[in-house]
Amino acid sequence: MDPTPRRTHQLRVRVHQWASGLDPDDNRARLAEVAPGADLVVLPEAFARDFGQAGSDVSPFAEPVDGPFAREVARVADATSSTVVAGMFEVADDPDRPFNTLVAGGPTPATYRKIHLYDSFGYRESDRLTGGAVEPVVVDVAGWQVGLMTCYDLRFPELARRLVDAGAEVLVVPAAWLPGDRKVAHWLTLLAARAIENTCFVVGAGQPEPRYVGHSAVIGPLGDVLAEAGGSEQVIDAVLDRADLDEARRTNPSLANRRL
Numbered sequence: 738m739d740p741t742p743r744r745t746h747q748l749r750v751r752v753h754q755w756a757s758g759l760d761p762d763d764n765r766a767r768l769a770e771v772a773p774g775a776d777l778v779v780l781p782e783a784f785a786r787d788f789g790q791a792g793s794d795v796s797p798f799a800e801p802v803d804g805p806f807a808r809e810v811a812r813v814a815d816a817t818s819s820t821v822v823a824g825m826f827e828v829a830d831d832p833d834r835p836f837n838t839l840v841a842g843g844p845t846p847a848t849y850r851k852i853h854l855y856d857s858f859g860y861r862e863s864d865r866l867t868g869g870a871v872e873p874v875v876v877d878v879a880g881w882q883v884g885l886m887t888c889y890d891l892r893f894p895e896l897a898r899r900l901v902d903a904g905a906e907v908l909v910v911p912a913a914w915l916p917g918d919r920k921v922a923h924w925l926t927l928l929a930a931r932a933i934e935n936t937c938f939v940v941g942a943g944q945p946e947p948r949y950v951g952h953s954a955v956i957g958p959l960g961d962v963l964a965e966a967g968g969s970e971q972v973i974d975a976v977l978d979r980a981d982l983d984e985a986r987r988t989n990p991s992l993a994n995r996r997l
Contacts, residue, residue: 745879748907748977751775752942754953754966757784761798765809773817775974776879779942782851782888782911783837785825787948795865799826799835802848811842819843820878822942824887824911829867837866839885839911841876849874849885853893858917862889873903881906881977888912891924891941897931901992906982907938914943914950921950925965932956936985936992938963938977945970958985 753771757764764785771778785806786798800806806825814821820843827838827850837851850869855862873896874885884900884907891897891910900908908931914924924941932939936958945951946968954965955975964975986992 748881749775750777750975752953752973753780754971757787761786768813771813778821780823781944782824782913784823795826799828807840814842834867845877847876851887853889855889873899875903875905883907886910891927901935910941912943916950929960933960
């Protein structure tokens, strides 16, 4: 057989802007509501179990990447013939400080551990979590190369560029983006910036209001908004077209024109 992945012309993307609660069993059970019809399904950060109050100890809810949550993600991906990406807390070497992890279930399983912990805007995520290794994670989804990022990672353009240099054509950003002054504007602006500066698609999947800001969005490689949610729970769909990616990179060959 030819080992080269097939390159599809279009990628069907679905974002579930769903809230996770404090009961892991309930969150895991909700995955069964994911329906067929997309190649790539994205759920928010910490979907296996919400963070809880700021500074809460989440270590009792950490699981291995072959634990109940990840197994259910894989089962749903298989049942829907898709790749499903969702966030969880993963057991780390320091049992008191788990990883903030994305699991991708599907034909090409993958794990990404959040690199940039949210020590900002008065929060100290690093007090309760362990940062992942500085290694880009890119997953093949129906012949498309999909790079994984989590929430606060979005504020670091160098990670997005590392992913694109590793071949990513789509950046996926599950998040639990906290509300506050300018926070929705920051979220939407940064999603668009990462898309424009890297001439790639960006898929942001946030948890909804009231605890978080919602406003999940799919952005095209020239900054066009292909789909956007409001603040409440919602499911949005978009179709990514390889012709749009190729045309954007011909129109704005900024990756080829780099000097640094």
